[in-house]
Amino acid sequence: MNLFDLTGKKSVVTGGSRGLGRGIAEGLHEAGAEVVIIGSSDEVFTTAEEMNKTGSKVYAVKGDLGDRGQITDIFNQAIGILGTVDILVNNAGIQSLHKSEEFPLDVWDKVLQINLTTTFQLCQLAGKIMLERGSGKIINVASMNCFVTAQKIIAYVASKSAVGQITKALANEWGGRGVNINAIAPGYFDTTLTSFIHQDSEREKLIESRIPMERWGTPNDLKGAAIFLASDASAYVNGIVLPVDGGYLSR
Numbered sequence: 001m002n003l004f005d006l007t008g009k010k011s012v013v014t015g016g017s018r019g020l021g022r023g024i025a026e027g028l029h030e031a032g033a034e035v036v037i038i039g040s041s042d043e044v045f046t047t048a049e050e051m052n053k054t055g056s057k058v059y060a061v062k063g064d065l066g067d068r069g070q071i072t073d074i075f076n077q078a079i080g081i082l083g084t085v086d087i088l089v090n091n092a093g094i095q096s097l098h099k100s101e102e103f104p105l106d107v108w109d110k111v112l113q114i115n116l117t118t119t120f121q122l123c124q125l126a127g128k129i130m131l132e133r134g135s136g137k138i139i140n141v142a143s144m145n146c147f148v149t150a151q152k153i154i155a156y157v158a159s160k161s162a163v164g165q166i167t168k169a170l171a172n173e174w175g176g177r178g179v180n181i182n183a184i185a186p187g188y189f190d191t192t193l194t195s196f197i198h199q200d201s202e203r204e205k206l207i208e209s210r211i212p213m214e215r216w217g218t219p220n221d222l223k224g225a226a227i228f229l230a231s232d233a234s235a236y237v238n239g240i241v242l243p244v245d246g247g248y249l250s251r
């Protein structure tokens, strides 16, 4: 028996068109799962086409997960394609930099909506299906900012630490009903989201000096954690926030 096999599993990965979400979607796909990737641009179609060259089916749904009015419809489109959902990965997220004393509240709302409220709503929507069936796996993508903070990203810090806590709260409520909900807390990964750091050499140096493995992560580095938390290998793992950070938190 292969505890990590996902053959026949139906999965949904938000923000799966690029960056960490693509790495996670590729991991689930390589382990045998069918995948719907959700993204806000046409990139989602290109990514699905590229991934579809091998293995199980990959489908694309385009929609704005920052628009509360669209979320049920976007989720229902994914369910319409797959028939059900066994694995939900809430990965889509955004970042915005402002000094705390000047942080615009409309930007605060936008970051909180996508990173936290949409994540919760999708947990609710998938959770109803999973609870009724008595099985399911939800993986929320949190951040190092569940554990430590950084400057000028207060909305991001608030949203991601809350994602860590709602993950635990949902595991607390749903753990006895067959649903595992865990989070991954990535360290520093080179993606569009973190490209601003390379423009600030002081911040970049400080970060690099804190990574014991002496390199940034790549989307491939998340595959193992995602497959583990999506599979039977993690049957008795519930409510954790798993750092995948090259040792960042240990320094």
Ligand SMILES: NC(=O)c1ccc[n+]([C@@H]2O[C@H](COP(=O)([O-])OP(=O)(O)OC[C@H]3O[C@@H](n4cnc5c(N)ncnc54)[C@H](O)[C@@H]3O)[C@@H](O)[C@H]2O)c1
Residues within 6 Å of the ligand: 014, 015, 016, 017, 018, 019, 020, 021, 038, 039, 040, 041, 063, 064, 065, 066, 067, 091, 092, 093, 094, 114, 141, 142, 143, 144, 185, 186, 187, 188, 189, 190, 191, 192, 193, 194
């Ligand atoms: N890169 C890092 O170092 C790092 C570290 C910790 C956590 N994270 C988290 O990982 C997740 C992915 O980030 P990334 O670094 O790959 O960033 P990215 O910008 O490369 O990718 C973000 C993804 O989210 C999707 N997305 C954003 N807004 C959306 C919207 N309104 N509707 C639908 N889709 C939307 C994009 O289409 C894209 O696929 C985020 O939640 C981020 O907070 C990243």
